[in-house]
Amino acid sequence: MKCGDVYLHICDHLDEDINSERCRQIRQHLAGCPHCTEYLKSLKQTITLYRALPPPRIPAGTHRELFKTISTLTTKAAAGTPKRGRKTRKA
Amino acid sequence: MPDDELIGLARTGDARAFTELVRRYEDTVYRFSYKICRDSEAASETLQDTFINVYRKLNSFDGKSKFSTWLYTIVTNNCLMKRRKRKSDLMEESLEAYDHPSGEPGSLPRQKPVHTPETPADVVIGRELKSLLEEAMAKLPEEYRVVFTLRDVEGRSTEETASVLGLSVEATKSRLRRARAFLRDQLQPHLKAHPEILS
Numbered sequence: 001m002k003c004g005d006v007y008l009h010i011c012d013h014l015d016e017d018i019n020s021e022r023c024r025q026i027r028q029h030l031a032g033c034p035h036c037t038e039y040l041k042s043l044k045q046t047i048t049l050y051r052a053l054p055p056p057r058i059p060a061g062t063h064r065e066l067f068k069t070i071s072t073l074t075t076k077a078a079a080g081t082p083k084r085g086r087k088t089r090k091a
Numbered sequence: 092m093p094d095d096e097l098i099g100l101a102r103t104g105d106a107r108a109f110t111e112l113v114r115r116y117e118d119t120v121y122r123f124s125y126k127i128c129r130d131s132e133a134a135s136e137t138l139q140d141t142f143i144n145v146y147r148k149l150n151s152f153d154g155k156s157k158f159s160t161w162l163y164t165i166v167t168n169n170c171l172m173k174r175r176k177r178k179s180d181l182m183e184e185s186l187e188a189y190d191h192p193s194g195e196p197g198s199l200p201r202q203k204p205v206h207t208p209e210t211p212a213d214v215v216i217g218r219e220l221k222s223l224l225e226e227a228m229a230k231l232p233e234e235y236r237v238v239f240t241l242r243d244v245e246g247r248s249t250e251e252t253a254s255v256l257g258l259s260v261e262a263t264k265s266r267l268r269r270a271r272a273f274l275r276d277q278l279q280p281h282l283k284a285h286p287e288i289l290s
Contacts, residue, residue: 008268042275042279042282043271043272043275045275045278045282046271046274046275046278047243047271049220049224049278050224050228050239050243050244050274051243051244053221053224053244055118055122056121056122056125056126056131056134058117058118058121058135058138059131059135062121062135062138063117065135065139066113066117066138066139066142067110067113069139069142069143070109070110070113070142070146071106071110073143073146074104074106074109074110074146075106077104077106077146078104078106
């Protein structure tokens, strides 16, 4: 397997197909190729950095607005629905 | 109470059950929306639109996929619709260059530095890095951003990611490879200049 082939399939090595024949060949190539080893390492670093970014938080106003919308939707639906026997949910 | 029971109750018009579903998934939807839309206002709008769509279409959810997969699909469609009003920084075709290593045989894809601090000593690395990560992500076309975010950041399987976008697994892998290579090339110059970030 050449570097170009490894490059095209290196993501399989990062993903779930680690026991496939192709991954075995990639591992074999990586063992003797510092360039590709460095490339794989840098891909892993990239993913790690994105995973480490703190998740955005919902602004308080957005949260309030959302539940106001949901309340309006469900109230309108209840008002427009003929009464029928509904199951009551246990708390 | 498991999601499927809540969904069942919400379908019968149980407002409390639907509200609980919203409460359970609002963070997931906002987080994903923000990462795809790259904008707080658009993410807030997408959050609202997504749950309005969910409420209206709850009866069409067949339960064959996970509820979260269905949500990701709705968010993605909402974001992509909004995107049509804007222009993406990169054309999709330009990422095809990331299918092939450049230069001499055995060489790696060339790096495209986008940001090199002129005075590193004056820079707060954490803030700089965060800004660099966000700038690089903002340059990815949204279809690629969705794949990278779902697969590598949210940790979803390739199959689930493919299902959200209505793509084959092979096409999803191809987009993932290009997205990873693009982001890696954007970050490498900075990481080489500041190796302490990774220590």
